[in-house]
């Protein structure tokens with residue numbers, strides 16, 4: 051982990067503790083400095099992401115004008131020229147980028163060729179669905195994944211460890227779109243154990259919009275039936291995405307915990323005669339908390355990728371299905387929108403994780 | 418913040434192959450991978466039917482003639498799975514080799530030269546890594562237009578940074594390690610030092626990384642094809658074959674077998690990669706404290 | 707005052723004999739020094755007294771303490787001895803304290819568990835302990851984290867934690883090796899003072915015979931997993947029986963031939 055330790059050791063044997071005198075005023079709290087640094091990096095990355103999407107958009111061999119105009123209009127040079135000017139296509143690239151950036155800042159990501167509505171609106175509708183799925187999966191897979199990883203690490207080199215290891219290797223080898231179809235086929239198509247498509251039974255009306263996440267909105271609206279229905283629709287896609295992420299989580303937390311177990315402070319806790327349970331929960335788990343937290347952040351990003359490859363199977367009207375539809379119909383504006391959104395969400399998730407790490411880690415928090 | 422642990426082995430410590438061979442994971446992984454490689458080589462002779470032609474009735478369930486059934490166009494799924502090796506496996510290999518070479522060299526340059534070069538290279542990797550890889554690959558592939566070649570380009574553009582990061586940090590820690598400094602003091606030049614002291618020590622961890630990456634290259638490639646952004650129909654490609662299955666859920670075999678093919682080869686590769694990592698990891702040699 | 711005796715202790719790991727018949731008496735209320743080059747098995751001997759052994763190793767022989775043989779005890783039974791009867795101070799205090807847990811919590815968690823103290827009582831006792839080991843401003847110190855202290859202070863805190871549940875035996879594994887030279891003497895004096903005032907039996911592990919010759923009552927010299935020389939400080943330093951011990955003594959910086 052890159053969290054640097056603030057070295058507060060005083061050389062020589064002089065007592066390091068301050069003698070109750072008020073601390074000298076500091077220019078900035080270390081946590082604040084840490085947060086602003088992380089935030090600055092995130093902003094820079096977001097800027098980098100816009101450069102990437104801009105460059106990629108300009109790679110397109112087809113003239114963007116043709117994408118906007120119908121065939122007839124495209125054959126009329128005057129209309130084309132007017133549109134080129136309007137779209138800023140005659141300007142130098144740097145100016146075009148500036149225009150692109152200002153449009154983005156106004157949440158203008160163009161119009162989807164497929165849905166014929168602004169990409170930003172489409173994304174705003176689709177994102178909560180994916181977020182709901184991703185948050186559920188994140189919760190489940192972190193709890194199960196860290197649990198199994200810890201079990202494997204504490205039973206290092208035993209049969210338990212080896213079994214968990216093989217299973218987790220199976221997990222990371224799964225093509226997620228394939229396991230999605232298998233699970234859909236077996237548990238919905240054949241067994242009818244859980245609903246297989248959509249976010250609610252088609253006869254039901256979605257709850258009033260608050261967060262866009264049906265499970266939460268239905269509770270807010272006080273409609274328990276709707277909640278259970280939405281939850282049952284979540285089950286299969288959530289199982290698929292859990293299978294998709296859990297292997298990595300298990301492997302990572304196993305190795306993070308193995309790293310911690312080797313530390314003297316764990317031996318020291320044992321030497322104090324603390325019972326195993328306390329050593330594990332208080333010393334080992336806390337020692338591994340930063341890498342595990344970081345890992346969960348990365349998992350969130352990979353969940354968004356997994357969603358792109360699974361939602362269409364379950365007709366889950368989220369970012370994933372939107373991206374899938376956009377991809378198969380080559381709806382470029384929509385694809386760029388999804389890429390941009392996921393990139394930005396991913397960056398800010400990592401920022402949030404860094405922030406949490408800073409709050410948890412006294413080496414960052416106090417000086 | 419990078420999560421990849423980097424262990425710097427001592428001078429010229431390459432993998433201990435005999436150790437790895439005691440590991441059942443290594444053995445089963447190797448067997449699986451070798452079998453698939455054989456299938457790739459002998460694919461035209463192994464496939465009973467023409468993978469591109471309508472040979473039988475449509476949507477036949479698996480039976481004595483069509484072992485894996487037939488798809489919606491009456492093509493033999495077994496033959497298509499066999500033929501699919503010739504897309505996925507060589508393409509994934511090429512992908513891994515190119516991004517390994519490019520990424521490693523770039524990382525070594527950044528680590529060895531430091532300063533502004535390092536800074537620029539690392540900021541670019543940061544931006545590329547700011548996207549989940551399939552998303553960025555999807556964006557690029559969509560912009561370039563659907564074709565296998567474009568999918569490969571897209572995947573190359575997203576897969577080099579991980580090698581760059583790791584090789585950079587390996588080179589940085591090696592550069593300041595005693596035996597490299599000793600070598601430099603004894604008069605070896607930059608290139609001798611890179612070749613004799615640094616390259617062998619960077620090579621084995623990078624190869625382990627590449628082995629694991631081969632699996633994810635296959636997954637990413639088939640994922641792009643599943644999205645319709647990779648191999649173009651009617652070419653037999655596992656990901657697009659699975660995607661064919663989405664329009665015929667009742668004919669489970671259309672998607673099940675190609676997916677199983679992807680799964681087994683990736684499992685084989687990952688078993689091997691894991692065993693190799695074990696052989697390289699100083700921690701697995703028993704010492705605890 | 708209870709001592710502890712080790713009889714023919716052997717520890718094997720994967721066919722390697724890490725300890726090869728260690729025999730040693732740590733007399734009650736005295737400091738017994740355990741010297742020897744690094745890798746000779748000093749730390750393993752110390753850890754074996756607490757039953758904290760490397761995964762997959764086999765221990766045989768006897769560890770006699772208060773009329774029982776600790777080698778025969780289960781891990782669970784040994785937990786009743788750890789901290790309360792036998793305590794341990796590690797080499798590097800910065801590594802042996804959890805970086806993310808406050809000093810207050812690390813000093814009190816075992817007190818609350820073993821002595822069944824309330825949080826408040828335990829904290830009050832922790833303050834006394836910190837005063838005892840001369841850590842300035844104890845109340846303040848309890849709210850801090852390990853990285854906020856110097857190595858010397860941290861080792862004092864670790865010693866306070868070790869004596870918190872009134873153990874009879876204290877094993878100090880090279881307690882000054884990781885510290886600045888200037889604070890080493892202070893820590894050693896603290897150990898001597900605790901030994902005398904609390905009647906503590908101390909096993910002091912060090913590879914530095916020089917430090918030991920000024921402090922320990924008895925000295926044992928280890929080599930290759932065995933104790934090759936054991937006797938009172940005076941005997942071992944003035945009249946070593948083994949060639950190996952002699953060479954160790956002669957290599958001390960202030961050694962004068964014919965002294």
Ligand SMILES: Nc1ncnc2c1ncn2[C@@H]1O[C@H](COP(=O)(O)OP(=O)(O)O)[C@@H](O)[C@H]1O
Pocket residue numbers: 703704705706719724742743744745746747748749750751760761
């Ligand atoms: N956990 C362990 N696993 C395997 N070997 C170990 C372990 N701990 C110590 N050893 C080996 O046992 C020998 C004695 O180690 P140790 O007691 O730490 O020596 P000392 O403290 O005297 O320097 C060394 O050769 C060391 O390599």
Ligand SMILES: [Mg+2]
Pocket residue numbers: 748749750
């Ligand atoms: Mg030692």
